[in-house]
Amino acid sequence: MRSSIFEVMAEPNRRRILDLLRERERSVGELVKETQLSQPGISKHLRVLREAGLVEVRQKGQKRVYHLRAEPLEEIDNWLEPYRRFWSDKLDALEKHLNVEDKHSTEAATPEKKG
Amino acid sequence: MRSSIFEVMAEPNRRRILDLLRERERSVGELVKETQLSQPGISKHLRVLREAGLVEVRQKGQKRVYHLRAEPLEEIDNWLEPYRRFWSDKLDALEKHLNVEDKHSTEAATPEKKG
DNA sequence: AACTTATATAACTTGACGGTTATATAACTG
DNA sequence: CAGTTATATAACCGTCAAGTTATATAAGTT
Numbered sequence: 001m002r003s004s005i006f007e008v009m010a011e012p013n014r015r016r017i018l019d020l021l022r023e024r025e026r027s028v029g030e031l032v033k034e035t036q037l038s039q040p041g042i043s044k045h046l047r048v049l050r051e052a053g054l055v056e057v058r059q060k061g062q063k064r065v066y067h068l069r070a071e072p073l074e075e076i077d078n079w080l081e082p083y084r085r086f087w088s089d090k091l092d093a094l095e096k097h098l099n100v101e102d103k104h105s106t107e108a109a110t111p112e113k114k115g
Numbered sequence: 116m117r118s119s120i121f122e123v124m125a126e127p128n129r130r131r132i133l134d135l136l137r138e139r140e141r142s143v144g145e146l147v148k149e150t151q152l153s154q155p156g157i158s159k160h161l162r163v164l165r166e167a168g169l170v171e172v173r174q175k176g177q178k179r180v181y182h183l184r185a186e187p188l189e190e191i192d193n194w195l196e197p198y199r200r201f202w203s204d205k206l207d208a209l210e211k212h213l214n215v216e217d218k219h220s221t222e223a224a225t226p227e228k229k230g
Numbered sequence: 231a232a233c234t235t236a237t238a239t240a241a242c243t244t245g246a247c248g249g250t251t252a253t254a255t256a257a258c259t260g
Numbered sequence: 261c262a263g264t265t266a267t268a269t270a271a272c273c274g275t276c277a278a279g280t281t282a283t284a285t286a287a288g289t290t
Contacts, residue, residue: 015194039266040249040252043268044248083188153279155282
């Protein structure tokens, strides 16, 4: 079941799991305790995250320890990139007006920061 | 139907619509032509985007012209923020090791950029 | 006003997703 | 090996989202 990274991260519990794994790696059991999810619930989400390349497992005795692999999130970051100019300064209104016209200058037109 | 910004952007057609509106504002009819969606399909997605604050409408004669309002995307950007360090340099392996231990130093430990 | 164009909305259908319970599998323990 | 702990998977269910068709609404035209 190949889902886009956007779909994967749309699920709040999965974002929560990633947030937890960002602090430190955790076993399935720990994740169950720290969330309100059942064990199979966690396992299902972990599978989705695994298939998206966002986590990796390591066997540690009886436990399976999951850790974050954040690289795939870069795709979201990249998608976001061309939108940043719209909020980075407060020139939103201006930008929006500019891109109503657009068509001509793709360069310049970016006023210097208020400094 | 209040959806999280993540859910809103999880839908590929909605991302496409935003991408189109990023270039320039468009009427519903134009969006129908430029995507593979039916007119009601587009209208439904536009409603979701409107409710998320991601687009705004303006009446222009018979047409309704939609334009981008990117600010709500900042929430995604902010969520992403603490993950960036994991891929920003190539110190991923190191970072991952550090946060396996963690627990002690929440500060420092961040090597300076290669500059 | 009748007609046309443009868009929104309602009603319905379908499929996928997330949760649950039950069970399989695997590792460790005595 | 029997028993326990840890986790994954299967099977099932309810919900919800997205697409479709039909229709309502609104603006423009003649």
